Amino acid sequence: MLKTILDRLLQGIVVIICLLTLTFFLIRLVPGDPLTDEKAMPPQVRAENMKIFKLDKSQPVQYLYYWKTLLQGEMGISIKKRQPVSMIISQSFPVSVIIGITGMFIAVIIGIPAGIIAALKHNSLIDNGTMFLAMLGISIPTFVVGPILAKFVATQVPFLKVAGWGGPFDWILPAITLGLGTAAYLARITRAGMLDILSQDFIRTAKAKGADQKSIIIKHALKGGLVPAIAYIGPAFAMLITGSFVVETIFQVPGMGQHFVNATKERDYFLLQGMVLLFGVLIVMVNLAADILLTYLNPRLRS
Amino acid sequence: MKIEQGNSLWSDAWLRLKKNRLAFISLWTLLIIILACFILPSTSLVEANPNGNLSNAFAPPSSKHILGTDQIGRDLLWRILKGGQISLLVGLIATIISILIGVSYGAIAGYKGGKTDAVLMRIVDILYGLPFLILVILFSIVITDISKQAKPFLIEDLKLSKNFAELVINIIPLCLTIGLLGWYTMARVVRSQVLSSKKLEYIEAAVSLGLSHKNILFKQILPNQLGPIIVYTTLTIPGFILTEATLSFLGVGVQPPNSSWGIMLNEGANYMETKPLLIIFPSVVFAITLLALNFLGDGLRDALDPKASKD
Numbered sequence: 013m014l015k016t017i018l019d020r021l022l023q024g025i026v027v028i029i030c031l032l033t034l035t036f037f038l039i040r041l042v043p044g045d046p047l048t049d050e051k052a053m054p055p056q057v058r059a060e061n062m063k064i065f066k067l068d069k070s071q072p073v074q075y076l077y078y079w080k081t082l083l084q085g086e087m088g089i090s091i092k093k094r095q096p097v098s099m100i101i102s103q104s105f106p107v108s109v110i111i112g113i114t115g116m117f118i119a120v121i122i123g124i125p126a127g128i129i130a131a132l133k134h135n136s137l138i139d140n141g142t143m144f145l146a147m148l149g150i151s152i153p154t155f156v157v158g159p160i161l162a163k164f165v166a167t168q169v170p171f172l173k174v175a176g177w178g179g180p181f182d183w184i185l186p187a188i189t190l191g192l193g194t195a196a197y198l199a200r201i202t203r204a205g206m207l208d209i210l211s212q213d214f215i216r217t218a219k220a221k222g223a224d225q226k227s228i229i230i231k232h233a234l235k236g237g238l239v240p241a242i243a244y245i246g247p248a249f250a251m252l253i254t255g256s257f258v259v260e261t262i263f264q265v266p267g268m269g270q271h272f273v274n275a276t277k278e279r280d281y282f283l284l285q286g287m288v289l290l291f292g293v294l295i296v297m298v299n300l301a302a303d304i305l306l307t308y309l310n311p312r313l314r315s
Numbered sequence: 316m317k318i319e320q321g322n323s324l325w326s327d328a329w330l331r332l333k334k335n336r337l338a339f340i341s342l343w344t345l346l347i348i349i350l351a352c353f354i355l356p357s358t359s360l361v362e363a364n365p366n367g368n369l370s371n372a373f374a375p376p377s378s379k380h381i382l383g384t385d386q387i388g389r390d391l392l393w394r395i396l397k398g399g400q401i402s403l404l405v406g407l408i409a410t411i412i413s414i415l416i417g418v419s420y421g422a423i424a425g426y427k428g429g430k431t432d433a434v435l436m437r438i439v440d441i442l443y444g445l446p447f448l449i450l451v452i453l454f455s456i457v458i459t460d461i462s463k464q465a466k467p468f469l470i471e472d473l474k475l476s477k478n479f480a481e482l483v484i485n486i487i488p489l490c491l492t493i494g495l496l497g498w499y500t501m502a503r504v505v506r507s508q509v510l511s512s513k514k515l516e517y518i519e520a521a522v523s524l525g526l527s528h529k530n531i532l533f534k535q536i537l538p539n540q541l542g543p544i545i546v547y548t549t550l551t552i553p554g555f556i557l558t559e560a561t562l563s564f565l566g567v568g569v570q571p572p573n574s575s576w577g578i579m580l581n582e583g584a585n586y587m588e589t590k591p592l593l594i595i596f597p598s599v600v601f602a603i604t605l606l607a608l609n610f611l612g613d614g615l616r617d618a619l620d621p622k623a624s625k626d
Binding site: 023024026027030031034035038039041042043147148150151152153155156158159160162163250251253254255257258261262269272273276277284288291292295296299 | 440441444445446447448449450452453454456457460461464553557560561564565566567577580581583584587588591594598601602605606609610613
């Protein structure tokens, strides 16, 4: 098990290095440099700026400088905003994480019970209805759900706002918007996992032995039946965090999404690197946590 | 003596698909949507007015404009159909690109096996770890910026009209981006299929007959894996249409004056408060298309591969 974790950790580090390197050289493929867009910068000032940001050096040298800064624990300064990247991130990152986590929470509390119930009532009206709703949830994107919730729910419920980011009440609509699609996937996966387990011999044995329905489900079926759903939560969380870009736009939430899109458009090199680094670390960590949980739940993976 | 006619895999699958009512309805719905998008805009049934007519903006549905008009007075139905052309095309082209890469990659990994397989699949593992949307946004902006330089070439040397050149410059990078970043699952699916069918007797027979590797892989193994490939293709298209719409919604995909469903949803969201029809109509068509594609994919999976689990 320790070997698996170390292996995954190593792979995660490779993922992050690849991501940073790819971003670094990709964004520099775009013709021009971040300072060309700025209007009427005197040549002298421009040259000075180029020097400050090391843009006058060749790309491989810039790359090495970037790693040097990073290994010293710094992320550089945003070329456009003239603020430390770490400061911009420390303001917007918590917002993105809050939306991601509350979205995941909503997905789990809706998706997993729905999947379990659908599996227990296999081929009934409840099952078919749930699966139809799940397919609907998968097919309707956040940028359709969001405006609908904003229009029809936010205007009706007194403490909900159409847009903005103040207290925890403002988390509700963005999180629901974000979580519904994942809830739908989770419901389908949970149902399939439960159906698979419920058809196995040890469940029949438990039934034959006279164990009651409730204890069969809780003691025997759930543990194995939920494995595929938990395996999905890792990658799903990554999708939620990046998927929140859209939700941030709809509900005007000051998260990392807008910074990321703008940093890419404006070629704000260091801000972009910082954003990508954070997303990378977050996603690798979540996947690692999911892997550990999975090995714990599924003894067959422990070898 | 009467000889019983055997059923081929495909006719069996077709029978199974026909029994699945949802999948069958989806198939027809899709055909109707596709035909409508590509044929109706060039008929006189829908009024085409690309430049709009400000005095007729936000007109409610009427006999002249069945779904009403948009913020600059263009017929909404015409826009939905035209936008549908782009959304469907992007979904399809991007899927073809990803299938070509994914199938070749997975087939080579599965067929070669051993160290090659281990290395190739390890690379896929790492690529899987990269956040899809982040890379799609990054690639899309970069490739679009670079390809803008090709515009004079398209207009002056290839004599394309300005509108068409703009469309090409916009759409091709988008399809490339999505296709280049979306082939991993296909590679995994094909690899495991090839890996298991490699051990079957008819392949052993082909090897002992001295067929070339290319022949064995492309003429013997892959044609027998068409089922899973088709199923996965059907499930990829809606995902990619959604990706295009997401990018366009964020302002980094299809660029106006070109239009797609994502663009329409983005514009519609601005008028949500006062003119909800502008987002409701495109949303409905968009959702129905995705729903139909997903149901069809599910149905095809049950039909072509009855053993596969429904995840």
